[in-house]
Amino acid sequence: MRRVATDALDAYASAEMVQEFVHHRLRRHSDHVMAAMDGHDLAAMIKLLDFDAAVLELSLDLIGRGPNVRGRDAVHAATALLFGIGTIISPDPAFDGIGGIVRADPRAVAAS
Helix, strand or coil: CHHHHCCCCCCEEEHHHHHHHHHHHHHHCCCHHHHHHHHHHHHHHCEEECCCHHHHHHHHHHHHHCCCCCHHHHHHHHHHHHCCCCEEECCCHHHHHCCCCEEECHHHHHHC
16 A cells, blocks of 8 residues: 555555445444545545446356355456456455456565
8 A cells, every 4th residue: 555655556446445445444443433534545545446337247247157256356356357457456365266367465566
């Protein structure tokens, strides 16, 4: 995120990714104001992509293909595929088997 904040890396995501980020922040601490502020800060740093019917349809198709990609991960993958984004930065290996997407480990991206 430091690289995104300093414009060293362009980041794209659906609003669902911001929602997931805020969800995890709330699980770590119960400060709703801080979690919402963190979500606003994140949304301001990235280019938000539409979560529309086409993303939903492809995400359901990805879920139907097998057990590795579920829920929000399917939305993230579908968003990347439909918007021509070939790399997802995530520690989650569920993205590894999706054709058209390469997963980059966040630690490796931070070190580069």
